[in-house]
Amino acid sequence: MSSLHLYNTLSRKLELFQPITEGHVGIYICGPTVYGPPHLGHVRGPIVFDVLRRYLIHNGYNVRFVRNITDVGHLVGDFDGGEDKLLKQAKVEKLEPMEVAQTYTNAYNAVMDKMNIIKPSIEPRATGHIIEQIEMIQAIMDAGLAYTINGSVYFDVIAYNTNNNYGVLSGRILEDLQSGHDAISSGPNFVPSQGRALESQNEKRNPSDFALWKKASPEHLMQWNSSWGKGFPGWHIECSAMSAKYLGAYFDIHGGGLDLLFPHHEAEIAQGIVAHKHTPAKYWIHHNMITIAGQKMAKSLGNGVLAEQLFNGSHALLDQPYSPMTLRFFVLQAHYRGTLDFSNNALLAAQKAWQRMQSAINLIDNLKVVDGKGSMEVDDIVLGIRESMNDDLNTPQVIAHLFELCRRINLVNDGKDQISLRVKTLVQQLRDDVCFGFLGLILDDKSNSDGLNDAMQILLDLRKNAKKENNWVLGDQIRDALKEKGFEIKDTPEGTVWKL
């Protein structure tokens, strides 16, 4: 494919990417609800869309990338009678709701930085856009597609569905949904979780309706004035209001996890069509979930692995810590639309693979070139990488091509193949544009501290002397002891090199 194609959930097809305005791309990503520390599931989306963003920039586009922070409105438990997630956590931790939001926003962004994810162009918060949300709710009211009950406002899905299709994105049929509501609450598989607020459920005209504005009880810590009384915005409206504010009523790409497809994104489309008279986005991109033992990783299932636990190796499933770049590499080794199963073995394999790639990368600049034409070429790799990226961001294939490149680099390094200056320059370009470029990988750099370097040199000199005197026992002792601490020693014709 000579140009970028993306799988659009809206059409369920691979589509040629063509921006609405030539040369510019607007992207909106549903960010986290900040009520807990970031886990592995929170990391996949940002990586996937970071690669998309970098690739678009690589292709010369001007990209505005908006990723929100949801710090109000998201309800805990089932149905709209649940408690606000932020509020609940605030009570648990005896903190201001804003303090909770700030704490976990910081934690989230710290992980983003470690993963080498470019910061959003704009990072709007739901609480900072209450007015915009109220205005949008009013517009929906004015259009006659929302109704007020007891100080709350609900979107009238049934009425909307008469002239529109509530289900364009998720492929759902409203009638099925209706019967689904019955079946789910009476069927054999229905398991009621926490307390279901029946009053709130009943005040909606229809189970499919969703809240635009919720009335706040007096003790509710987060509430704002509105013409419907004191309350707080519903979950879906914040993304609609903020995306429209910063990207316009119609923008290029809306992304998020597959689990947000319904009802969140479906609701966003309905809200956008009613309030802004336009479907919000041209391309809807959804990444799949990270699973653990075949099941979705989710906070509610209690099988989550925190990012921090991965980085320090403290989780029971892990034998050791893994670096942020190992995680990034691990994520990119799978296609974004498939599930990715997490395990210590899978992480270990990714770590070794990434180390192998780094070793080859480190050889590039010192590769000896031959005059004229060398036998090593990379044109097929350059082409292959472009084709793979253009085919719905097939990063696993890109990485496979990169490993073929590593093989050739090693061959040249071993003197078994020859490279010309021209091709060497191309290889350096590939490293900078692909690996460090749109894949966003950076070398794990643990061996650069000066003091460490000096100390290592002393040990290596000792070992060299021991070897000179044929004292292999001492020499191996030094090497093995270092190895035990994670230092890898390599004897090469040019001298001994080490890495951590």
Add this chain to the structure above:
RNA sequence: GGUCGGAUGGCCGAGCGGCUAGGCACGGGUCUGCAAAACCCUUUACAGCGGUUCGAAUCCGCUUCCGACCUCCA
């Protein structure tokens, strides 16, 4: 119960009508004081049963398992 996806070698994961990725692990070799690294070689998998086709892991049907969504989730 409804809707939508999956089942690929020891493991992770691409491919989606013929040329049958890649990584990790395993085995053999070159190199080396021994290692490590690197390189080379070896190992033909696509849930089961039918069907379409000159040809199917790839298309169609049935069966069996698994998952996601339908209720908060990245």
